[in-house]
Amino acid sequence: MINQTIARTSSHTSPTHLPRPAAQSALRTPGPPRLRSGPPGEPRPGADVSFRLLGPLEIVTAAGPLPLRGMNQRAVLAFLMLHANQVVATSDLMQVLWPDGETPATARKVLQNTVSALRGVLVRGDIPAHVASLVSQAPGYMLRLAPEALDLARFRLLADQGRRALAAGQPESAARSLRAALGMWRGRAAQELVESGVEWPQLGVVDSARTAALEDYCDAELRNGRHDETIGCLETVTAAEPSRERACHLLMLALYRAGRQTEALRAYERLQQQLSEDFGVHPGREVRELHQAIIDQDPALLPSEGTDGRDLDFSAPSDPELDLLFALLTLVQRRRRPHVVTLAGGTGGTGVAGDPGGPGTAADTGGQSRLLAEYTAGLRRDGQVTVWHVRTGPDGAALGDDLRAALRRATPDRPLVVVAENLHHVRGAVPECVGEVVRAAGRTPLLVVLTARTAPEELWPGWGAAVPWSTTVVV
Secondary structure, eight states: OEEEEEEESSSSSSSSSSOSSSSSOOOOOOOOOOOOOOSSSSSSSTTTTTEEEESOOOOEEETTEEOOHHHHOOOOOOOOHTTTSSEHHHHHHHHHTTSEEEEOTTTTHHHHHHHHEEEEEEEEHOOTTTTTTEETTEEEEEEHHHHHHHGGHHHHHHHHHHHHHTTTTTTHHHHHHHHHTTOOOSSSTHHHHTTTOOHHHHHHHHHHHHHHHHOOOOOHHHHHHHHHHHHHHHHHHHHTTTHHHHHHHEEEEEETTTTTTHHHHHHHHHHHHHHHHSOOOOOOHHHHHHHHHHHTTTTGGGGGGTTTOOOOOOSSOOHHHHHHHHHHHHHHHHHTTOOOOOOOOOOSSSSTTSTSSTSSHHHHHHHHHHHHHHHHHHHHHOSSSEEEEOOOOOTTHHHHHHHHHHHHBTTTTTTEEEEEEOOOOOOOHHHHHHHHHHHHHHHHEEEEEEESSOHHHHHHHTHHHHSSSSEEOOO
């Protein structure tokens, strides 16, 4: 079970700055998720926890990075992060520590000591077990991680969201999601391990996913009419991987649209020569057709007039919490597993809801209301998701009835988002109602969105045990 709380940060990020594929990205992205636990008003252990693999390996908390001593700890931790929430066999971890296969007689003891040391790092970092724990499970070990606490998981969710928006003909939305995904990178995956000579295939897959997301981002920006801004990025990609056909295709198109036809043709010639030398093949059909269209100066290569190739998207610049809500919906769709997210507004405390100036007033919950309104409006515009608002009732009876009614109308092929607002007014068994529906949902793509004046753990004892797969966004 995963139960996580994320604090709302700034509502805007810098628009339309191209992520660089160099070792250090200049983009700023939302900070690490803030994980809530403990009573209101007290310091919350485990706040600001982020397991970072997309660059130098780090575990960062509110107090700063936790100390990781030696390459053994770093190698084992990185391999477990690559396989988060999966059992990794002891034999695989020994291969990580002794890649030449010459394991010493003390190998198992060395591995056990390394795992014990990593557990000590988590304990001294005051990280709650529901956020991260390193458990023994035959035939090896598993690092249990809340998905929002791992930068690689967040990158994949946002990149997938951007790719889906691109396929749906929404390049502005795609660019926002992909920009946020790429901004999480701080260098090569597990950079210090790579620099020490580690060559795990899994790290190559992660780095390739970054390049693919970068190509998707450039594709989206080309459709948005921003060809000049994409050229430098694409030139860097093609210089690093000169046989990558899609990057070359995008570069040729960007150069042609920028009035640089000769350079576009030269880019094709370089690709053709590289593929011939490396593999003895010619460029693929799409690249060859683009090459001919550039020679012919085909008018179809230019962006359509009027919108500069952009979808008519009037939403605000990227909002990290809004991005997270859409990413959680993508998680629900992809894994066919329900999820609960609570938008907690206000500062919490013991004030009476509705008291002027106290917690639970309109001023307190304005942030969550705006976020929820923007989210549901986006879902309705998309038309691919059913949005269902449910009643609550003072004793929670209406909440349970409406949640069950919504679930009866759900289908396996269409995501369902169920919204229940102002649950801090409900004195009944909210955790039991919500937990029952989540468990009954099975493989239904269901996202339950709740609003309350403070985190559910503070309103209803036992929330974490009753409701699996729960996230709280502090707005």
